[in-house]
Amino acid sequence: MVDSIDQQSALIExxxxxxxxxxxxxxxxxxxxxxxxxxxxxxxxxxxxxxxxTKIEALSECAAVLELEHRNHSFMEVFFLVFLLFAVFVDAKLSGS
Structure with missing residues (x-):
């Protein structure tokens, strides 16, 4: 009986x-x-x-393109102004001669 109680206690534990x-x-x-x-x-x-x-990269590419276009427009504006000044200078020379 003691063994049975010890076994039950061990099983419970x-x-x-x-x-x-x-x-x-x-x-x-x-x-x-x-x-x-x-x-x-x-x-x-x-x-x-x-x-x-991905959207930020696309916007960055767009910004780079816009910056390049702005530079191109600035170059064209300067070129046009220089051309106009040259034309005015030539006209002044021709009118003065």
């Missing part, structure tokens, strides 16, 4: 240990599930950031 381990495993599973949700949210945020980066 072992069951308590196993139950505690099971609870720990369940807690870990819950944390992993929460982490998986966080990872999913982060993946969506990364996708949104990649889209924004």
């Amino acid at each position: 072992e069951n308590s240990i196993l139950l505690a381990r099971l609870e720990t495993v369940e807690e870990r599973i819950e944390r992993l599930e929460a982490l998986q949700e966080c990872v999913g949210e982060l993946e969506h945020q990364v996708e949104a950031l990649q889209e924004m980066l």
